[in-house]
Amino acid sequence: MKTDYVLWQDDPLDSATRTAWMGGKAAALARLQDAELPIPAWCVLTPSAFDDSLTPAVCDALARMMGTDAESSDDALRLILATFDPSETVRTTLNDALTRLCPNGEPVAVRSSAVDEDGSGHSFAGQLDSFLWVAPADVPARVADVWRSGFSDRIQAYRRERNLPPVPRPPAVLIQRMVNADAAGVAFSADPVTGRRSVAVVAAVYGLGTALVSGDVDADTWKVGNDGAVLERAIATKTLRHVAAPGSGEGVQAETIPDALADVPVLTDAEAAVAAAIARKAQAWAGRPQDIEWARENGNLYLLQSRPITTLATLVDPEGVLNVWDNSNIAESYNGVTTPLTFTFARNAYEHVYRAFCRLLTVPAHRIAGEDLVFRNLLGLIRGRVYYNLPNWYRLLALLPGYAVNRTFMEQMMGVKEGLPEEIVGKPVAPTAAARRRDMLDLSRSVVSLFRQHRGLPKQIDDFYRRLNTALAPSVEDLARMRPDELAAHYHDLEKQLLTRWDAPLVNDFFAMIFHGLLRRLSEKWLPAELASVHNDLVSGEGGIISAEPAQRVQKMAEMVNASVHKDEMIPALRDLPASAARRVVKQLAPQLDAALNDYLAKFGDRCLEELKLESATLHDDPLPLLRAVANTAAQPPRPPRPTGLDTDPRLRAERAVDAVLRTKPLQRAVYSRILANARRHVRDRENLRFERTRVFGRVRRIFLELGRRFHALDLLDDPRDVFHLEVQEILGFVEGTATATNLRGLADLRKADFDRFRALPTPADRCETRGTVSVGNDFTGKSAADDAVGEDG
Structure with missing residues (x-):
């Protein structure tokens, strides 16, 4: 037995x-x-x-x-x-x-x-x-x-x-x-109420600990720091204690405490520190904060039992590092919940682009290398949504020449609506004369470099277009024939040729911001108050902007429909049928229109709503929005010729108004005209280069979708689009032999469940603060979750 x-x-x-x-x-x-x-x-x-x-x-x-x-x-x-x-x-x-x-x-x-x-x-x-x-x-x-x-x-x-x-x-x-205790209690190696991990809480009563557990008496409490120093103590008035009663049902009984002991601390500060030290030693051994029971007999403290503090998983550590997150600007590009693939790609792109930006402004290489963590963490993901990590953007700005003497201007340039707490940026300190001289010298070097960059920008843009067209030379059909390792190599080539060399768009965006800003400042300074915002009209209507071409092409295709003898068949087909059926009708009835649709998709097929989110369906994936746009345009009555002239052209009216004011001021007029010409050129180039960004993102999207199709064919994913729930390096690492996890289906399922949970949770505030471990205890409601805890802690 x-x-x-x-x-x-x-x-x-x-x-x-x-x-x-x-x-x-x-x-x-x-x-x-x-x-x-x-x-x-x-x-x-x-x-x-x-x-x-x-x-x-x-x-x-x-x-x-x-x-x-x-x-x-x-x-x-x-x-x-x-x-x-x-x-x-x-x-x-x-x-x-x-x-x-x-x-x-x-x-x-x-x-x-x-x-x-x-x-x-x-x-x-x-x-x-x-x-x-x-x-x-x-x-x-x-x-x-x-x-x-x-x-x-x-x-x-x-x-x-x-x-x-x-x-x-x-x-x-x-x-x-049993310990024949004359005092007993509990000790927490971290504060279970406020979440402070550096503070142990000790509670003590006279006699046995059952008096505390049952709630029959109030306990003396101590808060003890990591160094053993008592931070706070609260001594209760104690009226009774539990003592051993072996013959009773529960083994204990209550007795009255002598008046002389009622307000005397149960423990000395030194003993409270010993109880805290025992709790912390238990924590070190268990690997997580502990809630212990202890008892004192003959001056010695004994550990009776220990268990994890189960409340800390939902409590922010109010002593953790303060961080501030803001999505007021980036939400325009990455609205709502964003997939892991998009986030890791965007995070990588931001790192490369802003390293290049610092090099452009002649920040020394050793200073760029010294802020590696800053560049790698410019973005964060809060409940599946992309946020700026504001402290890191401040650290990035602090690298730039002129920051020490013009911090406020740079904050405005970044679009910061509310400054960061002093806890993060420190109290404003006037730079020393030596620091100002060094900063001005660095700024002078940057200005000289910028002048050189501006002179060479047209060639730089031409070189960028050549590099881009070479990198994007493989067609969609070529991608469909590539092996997974070839697709990975194509991505790395894009990264090498474009993503890490985004120089022309970066330089042009910078000058577009500079010249548009100068134009605004000069308009406010030199023109009457009623013309203070005229700069926006002056840069509108610039020719040669590719973003106007899609609407023009749709209009031409609509005219082709209306000119066809099969108009009455094609409009309902384009308006009502599924995309594949509508395309068959067009191909049969109007081959020229079908060719125009193909040309449009070849050039603009990567366009879509939220085009920077790789998971967004493009016109390549679903051309139905294009077909519906052509049908709706064709069904509209013919438009009368668009009037032209001073009364209808805001740009022309703005030019006339400025000319009337500056006609008698030739120097100001010359300066204003030069600034205006540069603003128009850079704004035009900015729009055209942003279209090229759409092409690059479209190619990256198609590379990973093709990889998703390969993984699905190998029964590694349930659906090709599940690839969007994997991270960039997980996908490439699987192909190239550097993956630490190869269960792609399991990873995707885990992420899908996690991101479904993010969608069900309350949407985080546009700006929120966190402390310590971002995903523990913080509620992302617009202020730090630690604020209330700190208040409770006094």
Whole structure:
């Protein structure tokens, strides 16, 4: 017959075996014993003692209960367990263990140690019965009581709420020598209310700790820093304490505290620091913040039990690093929830572009290299949405020449609506004369470099177009024929030729901003108040902008429809049929229109709403919006010729108004005209280069979609578009042999579930603060979640 029901605190067991046979509470004590913490002697009665105490009839009854409803199951459990006791074999083994544990008949504590108790996910603390000051002769009866408590109504309800099995494993039973405590309490290695990880909280009462657990008395409390210094103390007026009463049902009784002790601290500050140190040592050993119970006997503090603090997973650390996130500008490009592929691609692109921007402004290479983390973390992802990491943008600006003497202007240039807290940027300090001279010298070098860049920009743009056309030379049909390794190589070539050399668009955007800003400033300074915003009209209507071409092409295709003898067949087809059916009708009835549609898709097929989000469907994926636009335009009545002239052209009116003001001021007129010409040129080039950005993003989208099709064909993904739920390096690494995880389907499923959860959660504020670990405790509601915690902490 099986008799190995007892495990001892020093038995050499691995962690999994300890937890399986001792339960969470006792396994935690065993680990703490390994750390040489002061723990009273103990042993554990394993769940197999319960199993071997079951009669065949009881086993059959428990098996039948598994298929019954919750209420019937609970009633049946109470009937089965009402008279249940340890078997004779178990009693004999238990008595032998007690002789070893309590050679002089010392009283013990009998506590539950459920197999699924005291973890970070499920805590049965306070729900299972415990008994103190139990005489050895009464231990078998108390063991039966602990077993029964594992099947109580409240435990059953708790398990149902958390979808745990309806009939649980019986708890292991922890039997521990009692400490005849004159003081006892709890200690938290981190503050469970405010979340401060650097502050331990110690609570103490006179007598036994049951007075604190039951809430019968108020406790003295101390807050202790990492260095052992007491930060705060609150001494309660104590009127009673619990003392041992071995003959009573619960083993304790209350007695009145002498008036002389009522307002005397239970512990000295030094003892409170010792209790905090024990909690922290338990935390170091367990690897997570701990909630311990302790007791004092003869001036020595003993650790009675330790469990994780389960509330910290939802609490921000108010002492963590403050960060500020803002999406007021970037949300225009990346609106709403964005997939992992888009985010990792965008993050990589921002890093490359702004490194190049700093080189453009002659920031020394060693300073750029020294801010590697800044460049790699300009963007963040909050609940699936793209945000600027504002402190890193400030650190980026601080690299630029002139920042020390013109910080406010640079903040305005970046579009910051609200400054960062002093905790992040520090208090404004006037730069020293030497610092100003160095900054002005750096700024002068940058200005000289910018003049050179401006002179060479036309050639730089031409070179960029040549490089871009070469990089995008492979056709869509070529991509469909490429192997996965060839697709990965094509992406790397794009990265090398374009993404890391985005020089012409970057330089031109910079000058468009500069000249448009100068034009605005001169308009405000030299022109009357009613013309202060005339600069916007002056740069409108510029010819040669490719963004006007799609509408012009749609108009021409609509005219082709109206000129066709099959007009009455084609308009309904384009307006009402699915895309594939409509294209078949057009190909049959109007080959020239079909060719025009193909030309349009070849040039503008990568255009779509939210075109910087790689997951967005383009006209290549679904040409229906184009077909509908042609049909709707063709169905409209003919438009009268567009009037021209001063009355209808805002640009012409603006030119005339400015000329009237500056006609008698030749120098101002010459300067204004030169600035205007540059603003128009750079705004035009900016729009055209942004179209080329659309082409590049379209090519990146098609590369990864092709890879998604390959992975789907190999049964690695459920759908080709699941590739958007993988990160750039996960996809390329899978192809190139550097992936740390190769279960692509599992990764995609995990991300899809995560991003569905993000969509269901409240949308974060446009600007929000976080502290410490961004994904722990922060609520992203527009202020730091730590604000309230700090307020509570005083």
